[in-house]
Amino acid sequence: MNVAEHPKAEFVAGLRAAINDGTFVKLSLGKFRGEGEPRKAVATLVMIKDKPQLKLVTSFPRKDDTKTFPIERGVESIARSIGAEFMSATLFTSARDLRLDYSRKGIPHLASGKPTMAASAPKSHDRQKSYLVAPDRPYLKALDVTDRDGRIKPTMQGKYKQICRFIEIAADLIPEGDFEKDRPLTVVDIGSGKGYLTFAFYDYVTTVLNRSCQITGIEVRGELVKLCNDLARDLNFKGLTFVADEAARASSEAMDIVIALHACDTATDDAMAFGIQAGARLILSAPCCQHELAPQIHDTQNGLRGLIKYPLLKQRQADLVTDAARALLLEVSGYKVRLIEFVSTEHTSKNILIAATKSATVDRSAARQQFQELQETIGFSKQHLASQLKAAE
Numbered sequence: 001m002n003v004a005e006h007p008k009a010e011f012v013a014g015l016r017a018a019i020n021d022g023t024f025v026k027l028s029l030g031k032f033r034g035e036g037e038p039r040k041a042v043a044t045l046v047m048i049k050d051k052p053q054l055k056l057v058t059s060f061p062r063k064d065d066t067k068t069f070p071i072e073r074g075v076e077s078i079a080r081s082i083g084a085e086f087m088s089a090t091l092f093t094s095a096r097d098l099r100l101d102y103s104r105k106g107i108p109h110l111a112s113g114k115p116t117m118a119a120s121a122p123k124s125h126d127r128q129k130s131y132l133v134a135p136d137r138p139y140l141k142a143l144d145v146t147d148r149d150g151r152i153k154p155t156m157q158g159k160y161k162q163i164c165r166f167i168e169i170a171a172d173l174i175p176e177g178d179f180e181k182d183r184p185l186t187v188v189d190i191g192s193g194k195g196y197l198t199f200a201f202y203d204y205v206t207t208v209l210n211r212s213c214q215i216t217g218i219e220v221r222g223e224l225v226k227l228c229n230d231l232a233r234d235l236n237f238k239g240l241t242f243v244a245d246e247a248a249r250a251s252s253e254a255m256d257i258v259i260a261l262h263a264c265d266t267a268t269d270d271a272m273a274f275g276i277q278a279g280a281r282l283i284l285s286a287p288c289c290q291h292e293l294a295p296q297i298h299d300t301q302n303g304l305r306g307l308i309k310y311p312l313l314k315q316r317q318a319d320l321v322t323d324a325a326r327a328l329l330l331e332v333s334g335y336k337v338r339l340i341e342f343v344s345t346e347h348t349s350k351n352i353l354i355a356a357t358k359s360a361t362v363d364r365s366a367a368r369q370q371f372q373e374l375q376e377t378i379g380f381s382k383q384h385l386a387s388q389l390k391a392a393e
């Protein structure tokens with residue numbers, strides 16, 4: 001490490017040079033000594049409308065604040081904050097790391113060392129993803145996800161991430177449905193709750209995909225149904241309606257897409273059975289609490305005693321087996337199934353999303369065989385989706 005004579009000026013010159021010669025990876029700011037909540041910040045390059053910009057993400061204890069700047073304005077803003085708010089700054093380039101630290105007495109010290117990160121091209125998809133669910137969409141404000149200024153409320157960060165992730169997954173899978181373009185897309189959301197994902201899905205389909213759609217949210221709680229219908233009317237979301245009903249009673253007229261996100265317990269099975277019978281080409285379901293299998297799991301002489309004697313592990317085992325059983329039954333019904341991590345476990349432990357797309361090439365008899373083996377090994381006799389499908393035969 002070498003000590004510099006004009007540390008801050010040299011650091012900022014190093015930042016400019018790295019951006020210009022393409023070696024810049026990222027810059028981090030720490031040791032916050034300014035006013036207000038503690039924070040740290042990271043700057044990276046992103047492409048916006050084919051132009052590189054500096055994206056600065058400032059992390060507060062309960063939220064992140066993201067700003068993008070034209071390069072020079074971003075460099076100037078970072079330069080102003082170094083030594084005033086942030087007492088430590090590290091520049092990561094593919095050629096070297098450069099670190100500027102201020103002592104307690106405010107004396108800067110610059111040190112350079114070997115690079116710890118490789119250079120990466122500016123990420124254009126950053127913008128693409130946030131663009132799928134832009135925070136300024138009016139429905140987000142109406143649902144109290146954002147505040148008056150269009151900022152995500154600190155308590156709603158998790159929900160916003162969940163909405164973004166759901167739309168990202170849906171955006172990847174909808175093309176596989178190969179839905180006819182000349183008619184409205186028909187969608188049912190079972191256990192729609194306060195409608196966060198239903199409104200997001202409607203908004204995505206109508207504004208990003210630019211397609212018309214008929215979406216019905218089914219929810220047992222009448223007060224939520226009223227709230228959502230009022231909101232859909234206020235937002236002029238034509239074709240979005242909510243119905244107070246039980247998942248199991250949903251009529252299975254033909255449907256393109258069925259969604260069920262964290263619909264409680266066997267309501268997830270009802271939603272899947274509904275989707276299969278309605279001939280849905282895409283079923284997106286994130287299971288919630290599961291109570292059906294755990295009481296049935298017993299020692300089948302298959303070496304599970306050491307696992308199921310601990311109630312917590314027995315429940316986890318039951319959760320996994322329930323999801324596997326559902327996935328296999330969807331395959332038996334002619335769906336290609338993918339299990340996807342939905343959101344970080346930091347927000348909910350119920351973070352698996354079962355994505356099923358109708359396919360003619362699934363080995364349905366292999367899936368049937370695997371379901372039977374699972375049933376025999378784990379020792380359960382009743383599973384709600386299996387019963388629903390049998391009843392419909």
Ligand SMILES: C[S@@+](CC[C@H](N)C(=O)[O-])C[C@H]1O[C@@H](n2cnc3c(N)ncnc32)[C@H](O)[C@@H]1O
Nearest residue numbers: 191192193219220245246247261262263264267
């Ligand atoms: C955890 S919330 C999820 C809401 C919404 N899908 C979301 O992800 O934001 C589950 C919702 O499912 C509803 N629900 C539970 N069982 C149901 C059933 N059998 N039929 C219809 N709705 C049900 C609950 O009332 C609740 O509002």
